[in-house]
Amino acid sequence: MSVRQKRGLRLPPPPPSLAASDADHLSGLVAAALAEQRRQTAEAVERAIDHVPRLLRGPVRKVLGI
């Protein structure tokens, strides 16, 4: 089972000329980059709220949907 199938992610199909093992390795790196981006985003949003002036935190949270 490929990385794309295992992780249930809608990853783009790797370049067709790659060997199966290389294609799987590449998909793994894309999945890892996506996970890292999600982690960084979640942490950044939490940190950002602490820097918003207190009076504006409610409206900002509302706009952010958190």
Add this chain to the structure above:
Amino acid sequence: MSAVLASRAEAAKLARLLGQREATTLAFLAAAPADELRAYREQVTDLLYDDGAAIARRAGEAARLLPPPVIAKIAREALGALLSARLGGQLQPETAVAVVKRLEVAYLAEVAAELDPRRAADVIAAMPPELVGDVAGAMARIGEHVAMGRFVMHLDDAALRACAEQLDDEDLLRVAFVAEEKERIDRFVAALRDGRAARLPAAARRAGLDDELADLLAHLGPEQRLRVEAGA
């Protein structure tokens, strides 16, 4: 450009997109056709941007509630380069300029390295040329030539000249090699002051960048090609 060089350049761009600083990790990519790699890279870029699009859009809306100094502080101390780049594409250009002027050049270089110029064209166009040049110099110092290659061709002539002044000859060759829109390379070389273009062959020999020089020459028109070859 030869097929081999085109694939090498595309492999470097894909490796950068995936955060792989060691070229050897993805050395197998260089055997794939460049057009396949480019199509794949564009799909991965869309995947990464689309995945964070909703929160970036909401962050852009939230930023409208805040003055630029507060946005700058949040960008610097909380968001990090990746999310700051995503947010930058959501700001009004005049707000983005006001924010950027409050951030250190070294941090802006990290943010610019994460920026997709196709999604931030208005913001890039609004930046003062001197600042663009300073950021380009800082990006070169941290080895972000691939990232620079993505947006350098989106710059107007004044910003291109400012960039060229801040980059050394080796940087110019490295950036041109991975530039996204090769048909505009000619304009990049035209922005070099007299004598600078003729120094590129010597820089290529010195730094082992013969492939990069060959690729550059292959994309120049007769006038700029002559300027470079005058130093060969």
